[in-house]
Amino acid sequence: MKNTVKNATRHLVAKAYETFAKGKKAISVISLPGDVWELENYVLSNRDFAYRFGTYYSLDMILVERDEVIYRRSLTGTHVGTPINVNAAYTINQYNVTYKNEVLNESHVKSCKSNNIFAWFDFCGNPTSENINLINTATGKNVTYIFTFNTAWRMDTNVDKEVRDLAGLHENKAVAIKLHLQKLAEQLGLTMVWSFDYVANYSPMISVCLSNDVNVIADKSLQIDSVNNSRKNNLSKRSANVITKAIAIKRDLSPVYVDVKAKMNDDSVCAKHNVSVNTLAAVKVWITMGK
16 A cells, blocks of 8 residues: 555554564454455464464454444455455455454453454544553553554544543643553553554544563664644534533433423423423424424
């Protein structure tokens, strides 16, 4: 793929994996390959190299894809015919690789066969609490975890509250993600190996690597800290309380429907259910549409 930023990032991740693999007898890998399977093929090649030249280690790899279209496209050609994605077809066909059409969660980490876990949580989306909290699965394990998040999210989305608060304080979303992960890492005895922000396909991103592996921590060439602390983001002024209230009202309109259909007057409906005139009008439209 001719994208220098993405190529450089994948090379860095591959280098981190090579460093992590040194001296180990067993490794588990977790990844979100999407349409690009370069890291997954690299991991298999690294294992093959170790097997051929006397430093064998066992490997199991869990790959997750939540998008059913991408999942099925990756499976095409794994059994018969010409594959759409040759790299995907080759990887999935390996006996030690599991490919699932699921949303990545802590159960995938728990299913790893080895206590040495290398994971690239390449979410590319918002830093939700569910995704960030995967860092807690490092407890009791030897890990190298790489998180990738988008930094163009709105303050009124499903972003983790701690990250939102830090973004408001520093006016910088990348810094907010970095600081929150760093705090969690320190609590878990993990070291921040790298953190850098970049732009890929016009989307601002951040990559953060956390590890307690002695090889990875000792490798100075992996240590990068280039998050732009001076950049200021435009932040939404809407508060989490306003958002939560709006969602709650939207989700609890069934009693309003009942009273409107019973011909209760508008003022009484609004007062009884604490809804606005606009919300009441929307309810009436839905009733008219037969909803």
